[in-house]
Amino acid sequence: MLKILLCLVTATAVAVALLQLRQQRLDLSYQNNRLHNEIQTEQARLWNQQIQIAVSTAPNAMQQVIAQQDIHFVAPATPPDHLHSWTEMPKPSESTATAE
């Protein structure tokens, strides 16, 4: 009788231990999966930030800021007389173009 009880108790203990280990494995898998998702989310956030940076640093956006902030670049190669820099639209000039 004792042997049977001992077997049952031992089997139960082993089963509980196995179940606990399984549960731990599931928890770890869940955490692993969650971490994986977080990495992917962060990666996606980086991509989105890359786009936001691109929006702010796009040439048209930069030109707008330069114009708004009244910043003047001094180009190493002198731009034509009517241009302060390549970012500025030249003023309309009189054209003397002839017919062909």
Next chain:
Amino acid sequence: MFSTIRAGFIFSLLTCLCAALIGRVAWLQTAGRQNILARADRQEQESQVLPARRGTIFDANGILMAGTIQTSTLFIDARFMFDHYQSEGRSLVDMDKAIAGLAAVVDKRPFEIAKVLGDNPNARFVKIAENLDDNQTAAIGKLNIPGAGISHDYARYYPLGAMAAHILGGVGTNGIGLDGLELKFNNVLAGRAGYEVMTKDGHRRAIGADEQDYAPPRHGQNLVLTIDTNIQLIAEQELADSCQEFQAHRGEVVVMDPRTGAVLALANYPTFNPQNPEDSAPPTTRPAHATNDADDNNPDPRRNSCLVSPFEPGSIFKPFIAGPAFAWNVTNPLEIWPIPGGVYTTPYGRKVTDVHAYGPLPTWDVLVKSSNIGMSLLGERLGNARLYRAITSFAFGRPTGIELPGESTGLLNPLAKWTKYSTESVSQGYEVMVTPLQLARAMCAYANGGHLIQPHLIKGVLDADGNLIARTPTPDLSTLPQIVDTHTVEVMRRILCDVPIRGTAAGTRSDTWNIFGKTGTAHISLGKAGYSETRFNSSFICGGPAENPQLVIAFIIHDPNRNIAHYGGAVAGPGAMHLMERALSYMQVPPSPDLPPPPPEVAKLLWEYNPKLYEPKKAAAAQSVSRAGSPDEIAITHD
């Protein structure tokens, strides 16, 4: 005795338990099998497609032109939600409270969500809200509402807005490229979606997928273009400015590096926003000066006319006939052509006119003054066969092979279809149709020593991790076809340098760089009705600096308001020159040395030659350069 009874009781108990277990197993394997498997699958397994991220498009400097963002969408598994609340014994009031919580987060009215769920009680995916931000996503997670979930998807985004729209093209709502590079390289950019069958525990927490149930997405590859967005910006500004100033129908501009064939900018006016290409409708209003006799009165802003809309070029075509004539010794720049005033009658009775009544002109001035009569005489001497050979040597009538869809070959009739009228027409740039890109490519030959270059837009391809997997090699000019010899190239460049000084684009001359160019003013064809007397295509092709050409520009303005101006030198010339100057300034190209006047033996032959036009204008510029210092010393000042 007691022990036997107790053992018997325990044995019976275990037997009963075993019988119950066997019975349960038997039931699960037979009658209840399908039901339980379906429930298990629903509760434990969740399969989903893992979308691939569409590749990024960069310009030549690494500026992002088209990217992909991840969007978050709130969805509800309506069937699961109803089942869950029923099995938990919770009332519909509890469910309404949960829905109200969700509605507050996504800024919607609760009854709207409840109505959608009520209309689709068995749906497994009911979309509730899109484009959620991180805070909303976190708040929804905290609510922990059964059946509510967040799905992630990708959306295309164009940070430059409408810039370079015709190059990029745009992507439809299904994620497939609609036009431009997005269409041409859809397979490269799109990547391949993956999938996973995720196992979930009793709390519906994802606990992983088996190896055979998981295929990761293969993200799209990235393209690096030859486009320089700064030059593209300048080109689009100058094109729009010119089109608006002259109330033009439409316009195109192509900027190329003649040494490599790299397309640095390519723009059309009007344009569209690739973010919403399907919403870009043609304009419904026409400039007041326009008539209604053309089929394309309302140009589709999505059409990349630089490649797909050939036109009769007019006088900008003349260098591509005169150059081979020089190379074949048919004529030379000093030969005097007997131009009889403003009208010339051909041997078969057709009248050819010049705007000004010139007298005899050397070939030099036939180009600089753009004499139709002089070119007709040259065409007659060349004959149709050599005219055809000259045109085909510059690859007109053939697509350039640029990496964009829908490129037109232009229109060049086979020689057998040419008539006696073709000689004068083709010599003046009529009876042939070319695209702005073909013109730019042809002009590159005069800028790179006479070689036919291959225009291209793709600089390289990167894999999803940014590693280089393909690169367009820099062409070795010596291995490319030589259309005209280097001496002819030098002569032609020098002649065309006179066009902005004393020719048809006089007044547009750059004080900083020597630019060679050619204007064009072509009557617009009305089909069988002949040519319009009031509507023109105005154009200017140019290259610079003449001593070491780094840029070639084709600048085309269609149908400007004649009441303002219509000659190519007045309409397209200033815009093209501004573009050239701003682009060379951006590229930090040093100023050109002073352009020497034509040699005396040439000068004495030129029409109304004025040596003062060649006086040095760059003394001030040279001083400014020395003040500015080396290229590294870029200063930013605030006024």
